[in-house]
Amino acid sequence: MLGNFIYHNPTKLYFGENALDNLSTELANYGENVLLIYGGGSIKKTGLYDEIMTILKKSGKTVPEIAGVMPNPTVEKLYEGCKIAKESKADLILAVGGGSVCDYSKAVSVSTYCEEDPWDKYYIRMEDADNEIIPVGCVLTMVGTGSEMNGGAVITNHETKLKIGHVFGSNVFPKFSILNPKLTFTVPQYQMAAGFYDILNHITEQYFSNSDDNTSDYIMEGLMKSLINSSRIAVKNPKDYEARSNIMWTAAWALNTLVAMGKSTDWMVHMIGQSVGAYTDATHGMTLAAVSLPYYRYIMPYGLEKFKRFAINVWNVNPGNKTDEEIAEEGLNAMESWMKEIGLVMKISELGATEDMIEGIANGTFIMEGGYKVLTHEEIVSILKASM
Numbered sequence: 001m002l003g004n005f006i007y008h009n010p011t012k013l014y015f016g017e018n019a020l021d022n023l024s025t026e027l028a029n030y031g032e033n034v035l036l037i038y039g040g041g042s043i044k045k046t047g048l049y050d051e052i053m054t055i056l057k058k059s060g061k062t063v064p065e066i067a068g069v070m071p072n073p074t075v076e077k078l079y080e081g082c083k084i085a086k087e088s089k090a091d092l093i094l095a096v097g098g099g100s101v102c103d104y105s106k107a108v109s110v111s112t113y114c115e116e117d118p119w120d121k122y123y124i125r126m127e128d129a130d131n132e133i134i135p136v137g138c139v140l141t142m143v144g145t146g147s148e149m150n151g152g153a154v155i156t157n158h159e160t161k162l163k164i165g166h167v168f169g170s171n172v173f174p175k176f177s178i179l180n181p182k183l184t185f186t187v188p189q190y191q192m193a194a195g196f197y198d199i200l201n202h203i204t205e206q207y208f209s210n211s212d213d214n215t216s217d218y219i220m221e222g223l224m225k226s227l228i229n230s231s232r233i234a235v236k237n238p239k240d241y242e243a244r245s246n247i248m249w250t251a252a253w254a255l256n257t258l259v260a261m262g263k264s265t266d267w268m269v270h271m272i273g274q275s276v277g278a279y280t281d282a283t284h285g286m287t288l289a290a291v292s293l294p295y296y297r298y299i300m301p302y303g304l305e306k307f308k309r310f311a312i313n314v315w316n317v318n319p320g321n322k323t324d325e326e327i328a329e330e331g332l333n334a335m336e337s338w339m340k341e342i343g344l345v346m347k348i349s350e351l352g353a354t355e356d357m358i359e360g361i362a363n364g365t366f367i368m369e370g371g372y373k374v375l376t377h378e379e380i381v382s383i384l385k386a387s388m
């Protein structure tokens, strides 16, 4: 049964190969100072930086910049960004990049006028933003996180070895996001595959909870089938527009809050994966891939009915005369084959995790209670060990 909910997603999406044509219309809604935020330089190589600068200048904007936002943006970089945003009196933040740039931009938007340490307020105490929020717009260049249409902003603190995501409310969602699938053609294969798995895992985190007849679960099965189909095409031909556009659209729906409505959600793969990320700085989607199968095989008996449904409806497993366990296992085996086919990392040891980190990673894992099994510390340790 669906619980009570309010659904409100205020992000306006411009989608398609001409999507950037709409940027100037959006810019007209904001003041003169547009703070441009981007990553390590891919947008300069692809020519997107010049294209966007031309649009900004034609729109009469003054354009301060924050460059060098790293994958898994750090709290130090956040402090630096707040200073620049304040000094430049930014009227709008324009994020051009992947999830890291979009997340970071949202973190700067809520932190610039925050009167205390934003890490403590938002990431330790998990409070809402109650100060001035600078509006954010995104031009997305890498698909996976759903950051283009949600309030998530994940920040890493290397000193305390914590990687934490704050999911802000709809007042922090990007005001607009520009999604041109062609901009994703240049993403390196490793990052592309990691992004594909991030999408699948966002869906499974919300799918593996409750087992009643729920519209959201049917939507998620459709999204997963589309992703699996298109990802197989895209890994062979990254420039297949149809596949890349389907994936871009799927990623937005996977984590724009819709499919979580009225359900409880799990998020334990993300909690464990993020803690692995805090220790290794590994690519987000790969940390998820590496811990997923040990986790799902472990919790499968607690949610057997749903794992069986997953096998049949998503992976086309033929139930025949098999037991529920056999069907469910076949589903996870099919998922494993697909993961290997698209080139995912299946072990945290391949991401730089070592035996002496296991306790710390388990300690840094936030335990959520919305899935089929509330994990103990020891269970997290054994899931991590199974991924070594």
Ligand code: NZQ
Binding pocket: 038, 039, 040, 041, 042, 043, 046, 069, 070, 071, 072, 073, 097, 098, 099, 100, 101, 103, 141, 142, 143, 144, 145, 146, 147, 150, 151, 152, 153, 154, 165, 183, 184, 185, 186, 187, 188, 191, 195, 198, 255, 270, 284, 285
């Ligand atoms: O920095 P540049 O030079 O731009 O290179 C980036 C980066 O090295 C490169 N890249 C991006 N677009 C490209 C490109 N290279 C060539 N051509 C392009 N078009 O790809 C690399 C990875 O980019 P990044 O933004 O780090 O990847 P992703 O989109 O996977 O974002 C990961 C971050 O998002 C967080 C993760 O934890 C991680 O910090 N997440 C955010 C979520 C949210 N907002 O809801 C949820 C997710 O679960 C996730 O936790």
Ligand code: ZN
Binding pocket: 145, 198, 202, 270, 284
């Ligand atoms: Zn994710």
